[in-house]
Amino acid sequence: MTAPSADILRNDVDEIIRRIRPDFKGEIKVTDRLREDIGLDSLHAMELLSAVTEKYELDVDIEEVQEVKTVGDVVQFLTTAMA
């Protein structure tokens, strides 16, 4: 699979976040913290990572994503995983 651009990844992450948190209004920024800014609890955060890894058919070692805290971290994680 060809690695999608960072913009496409951002759009996909945004789309999944809005699916999980349909009541979240406004723009989603890369600096947004998943918990404090988007309002995702730990289960939602797992669901987000589950959805993105599913979408890109990634086999991810859980221990690689311990530091994912912001939207930007999710995009960076995907970029690295597909590099």
Added chain:
Amino acid sequence: MPGKTNLFTPILEAFRQIGPRLATSGRTQEEQEVVASILREVNRYCRKEVDGLAIDRRGALGQEMLDAVAERGWFGLTIPEEYGGAGLSMSAATRIATEICKYNGSLATCVALHSGLALYGLIHLASKDLQSRYLPEIAAGQRIAAFCATEPNAGSDIGSMRTLLYEQDGIFRLRGSKSYVTNGGFAGVLTVIASSPGLGGARGGHTMVVIDPSWTGVHKQAEENKLGLKGPSTITIDFDDVEVPRDHVIGEVSKGLDLAHEALTWGRSFMAAGCLGSAMAAVQEAREHIAGRVQFGRTLDQFPLVREQMAAAMADVYTVETVLRLVCDVFDSRSGDIALDSTVAKVLGSERAWNVIDRGLQLMGGAGFIEETGMPRRLRDVRVTRIFEGANDVLRLHLASATLGWPRAGLQEFPEVSPLVPAPLRTEAERFDEMLREVGVCLASIQKQYGFKLFQRQSLQSVMADAIMATYGMMAVLVRAAASVQDQDTPETCVELATAKLACKRLESEARLALQTMTRGADDEALTLANAVLAQ
């Protein structure tokens, strides 16, 4: 997404230190004496004054009973002594909750919810000023506490709440509606969790606040008509742009979701305490019935099937009691975060309590179906414990999902229990060591095989949780029993040993069944039927 150690290793590493503590009812001799004194009064008062049938008939505990509880200081169990409370540890306070619940689920729910979930924020997270303002009145029972989280569209999905804390002209205001507020009708102080986008520099976020229900804009709705727990009030409370003083924020603005989870963690332990009391009372009542009821020329307790069922119920009660004691010990000794431990106590406690009471009712035959025996009320009252403060089905998913963050290396090797237990428990300990190894290998393999795709497999998560909970229960039983039977040979320890052995056997069977289900894979027949008849 913090990397946490698994649920087992920290406890196994302190196996010998924890065990003796599980036999005591308080952290110190002094606290144990306080607990003994309160328990005496609980028994004296409840036996004489608490009429479960009357409570259900009037659909309320009644002011007289609330005053009596206040007078005895039971609304101050968990409040620090400097504010007029008893300052009890979780281990001690849950003993009281258990005892009250033996007599009546409604009264116990009122006291335990107040002492646990509803007061966690004020006791552990609020400013000194806020504590000074409210806790003395609460300890004196002049204000009873309630916790407001659930909304019409936000139950287990607490993060999706719509109740809003917003800032207008420099003033915080609260707007929204909270449903199923236990103690709501007579509450004098509310802990409310609300969505607070934009506050505290966070774009989303949630904030926890203390609300005085007498403030302008707080409207209490009518009582709900419930299946059970008729005594404590359960209502919806509306907040119409209620002005909230800034010093009534608990903890940090925007960090409320984490704080709500902390409060729920505490609350679930108190709920498990209530489940334990209900189950203990059901066992006691059923024992009395089978000892007196004659059929086919013998009392029921002479029939092997009845005896075995009663023994199983007693073993299950021991399991719930032991898991609860272990969770309280972990909290009181500040030796770890109990978020998952209390989840195990709540799920395991509520489900075993339901099963034990159902079994007790069955053993009582037709009498168990008669309202005046109290058994139908117990069954109704305990039913909701599988739902509130986190539906068990959802808590199972939380528990299973948490294992994704457990370091894989730690799942490959656990400290062994078998060298640490006395000879009579050696077989059970060896079987536990083997079981834990298998569970560890299975969880590590699931981490590797599915990773985050585990979220697409809720059925698998559910059985993973079952395996973890049963294994945790087995560990707890061994921790306690190893200390109790060590170097002792009294009639009591013989009974405890037999109870622990049966408890281990039952838990091992459950864990083994869950492991088999996990390895067997998807339930194709169920999926086929569901796909045929349910909306895609």
